[in-house]
Amino acid sequence: MKASVRVRAAAVLAALLLSAAAAAHVGSPDTFFAGAAGPYAVRVTIRPPGVVPGLAEISVRVESAGVRRVTIRPIPFDAGPTGAPPPDTAKAVAGQPGLYSGALWLMTEGAYTIEISVEGDAGTGGTAVPIASLATRVLPMGRGLFFLVLSFAVFLVAGGLAIVFAAASESTLPPGEKPGIARRRAAAVTTAVAGAVFLLLLFGESAWSSRLRRSSEGRIFRPYRASALVRAEGTGRVLRLTIDDPSWRTASWRPLVPDHGKLMHLFAMREPAFDAFAHVHPAAVSDRAFEAPFPALPAGTYSIFADVTDETGLSQTLTARADVPAAPAASVPPSAGVFAAPDPDDSSRVSPPLPPVIGSPGTSDLGGGLAMTWASPAGPVLAGRETTLRFLVRDAGGRPAALQPYMGMPAHAAVLRDDGSVFIHLHPMGTISMASLDVLGARRATEAPSPHAGHSSAAAPGAVSFPYAFPKPGPYRLWVQVRSGGEVRTGVFDVLIR
Numbered sequence: 001m002k003a004s005v006r007v008r009a010a011a012v013l014a015a016l017l018l019s020a021a022a023a024a025h026v027g028s029p030d031t032f033f034a035g036a037a038g039p040y041a042v043r044v045t046i047r048p049p050g051v052v053p054g055l056a057e058i059s060v061r062v063e064s065a066g067v068r069r070v071t072i073r074p075i076p077f078d079a080g081p082t083g084a085p086p087p088d089t090a091k092a093v094a095g096q097p098g099l100y101s102g103a104l105w106l107m108t109e110g111a112y113t114i115e116i117s118v119e120g121d122a123g124t125g126g127t128a129v130p131i132a133s134l135a136t137r138v139l140p141m142g143r144g145l146f147f148l149v150l151s152f153a154v155f156l157v158a159g160g161l162a163i164v165f166a167a168a169s170e171s172t173l174p175p176g177e178k179p180g181i182a183r184r185r186a187a188a189v190t191t192a193v194a195g196a197v198f199l200l201l202l203f204g205e206s207a208w209s210s211r212l213r214r215s216s217e218g219r220i221f222r223p224y225r226a227s228a229l230v231r232a233e234g235t236g237r238v239l240r241l242t243i244d245d246p247s248w249r250t251a252s253w254r255p256l257v258p259d260h261g262k263l264m265h266l267f268a269m270r271e272p273a274f275d276a277f278a279h280v281h282p283a284a285v286s287d288r289a290f291e292a293p294f295p296a297l298p299a300g301t302y303s304i305f306a307d308v309t310d311e312t313g314l315s316q317t318l319t320a321r322a323d324v325p326a327a328p329a330a331s332v333p334p335s336a337g338v339f340a341a342p343d344p345d346d347s348s349r350v351s352p353p354l355p356p357v358i359g360s361p362g363t364s365d366l367g368g369g370l371a372m373t374w375a376s377p378a379g380p381v382l383a384g385r386e387t388t389l390r391f392l393v394r395d396a397g398g399r400p401a402a403l404q405p406y407m408g409m410p411a412h413a414a415v416l417r418d419d420g421s422v423f424i425h426l427h428p429m430g431t432i433s434m435a436s437l438d439v440l441g442a443r444r445a446t447e448a449p450s451p452h453a454g455h456s457s458a459a460a461p462g463a464v465s466f467p468y469a470f471p472k473p474g475p476y477r478l479w480v481q482v483r484s485g486g487e488v489r490t491g492v493f494d495v496l497i498r
Helices: 002-021 144-168 181-216 433-441
Strands: 029-035 039-046 054-062 065-076 099-106 110-120 123-133 227-232 236-243 264-268 274-281 289-293 300-310 313-324 347-350 361-365 372-376 387-394 414-419 423-426 463-468 474-482 485-498
Touching: 029 110, 029 123, 029 227, 029 463, 039 110, 039 123, 054 123, 065 099, 123 313, 144 181, 227 300, 236 264, 236 313, 264 423, 274 300, 274 414, 274 474, 274 485, 300 423, 347 485, 361 474, 372 474, 372 485, 387 474, 423 463, 433 474
Parallel strands: 227 313
Antiparallel strands: 029 039, 039 054, 054 099, 065 110, 110 123, 227 236, 236 289, 264 274, 264 300, 274 347, 300 313, 361 372, 361 485, 372 387, 387 463, 414 423, 414 474, 474 485
16 A cells, blocks of 8 residues: 555656646646537637647537538737638538537747637627647657658769769760760769768758757746745644746746636645645735645645636646645744635635545535535546536535535536646636636637626536546546535545546
């Protein structure tokens, strides 16, 4: 058991270190959106290319009849509608009624708005989905392409040498006269010199390619580097997250903007069993440090994920680890620097550890006589396949519970793979940042219904749902948060993705 714990903790640490190459959540780059394009209900999935320039794959599922045309358009944050290209028409997918797909070139790095327009019997409606266009990887050269390029290089070099030999030996001879031995020897020397020049050119090209690759790797987007610690403060503890990145406050830096009224949404999960969870909202205490009271959770090592959005609309998730000490004894007097009261939207939950064998997600006790049930479609959940994560909240009598908005939404969810390689903060509208919508919405070309419409009420009494596709197989833990009776309540579910 101890060895298993050590292996899982090491895996979590490795995943957190590797996640520095991910943007806007960890290990889950696709964007999911569920909402309305005017009178039409739509579900949008955007798969970014990971390289810039690159093609983003976009699918739009219109859950309404009578649709005649769907268009898609990329709008860069710094260009606006007037500087954006004209819209492309998405093609209907054969055998999939209501599903349209297309691809858009993202030519620059930064925040984009993908504008969706639907035309049909009910008129024309539009919506906007913010995404991040970032270089997150360098595409490798496949073996087949490598040998194809090598074959062309050999062919070109051989052809070039043949041309040099023929030119040196025969170009000045009268027609029909063959070169003598001396001329052929001189041509051979000239060809050898040309071969040496060709080799130098090939070595130069190889060095240039290596420099270009290193330069490309250096431009790969990495979220701000951050560190976290938890200190005893009076009778409680304070979590401090510090942005240590050299690019913070430099020329490329942009100020952070609130998302749901908070500059930072921070999630903490205790390793390796993920049996303790916190969702808090640190406040800025300096130009690079944020602090929040740490909830009444057990001591241990915690994985930290913090979502932030800057004024360009670009969202990213900062990662860190923190060793949390035991809470001070109640007899310890408060210090002069004790932190203020917790944010009213802060929440936490202690639950059983992630089991070694995961069965059906079932039902989670929320306390106060409430229970949350996993109501997603029966059967295995498959990696890479879009689905709807649906949950029902019932009271002790089995009636739908009355849910209240939680930071302007019916619910929030955090999804974590057991090795820490995937983390996502979900909303009922999908994975998009509301702050990005607020920032980028002002640059849209056409008016559309507010993207916040419908946030304050669930689709059905006591029901919440999230569009998502798990990026890879494995065990996952989900924390689903709703507000009822003025309290934030957290359901915990474990699911094995096939």
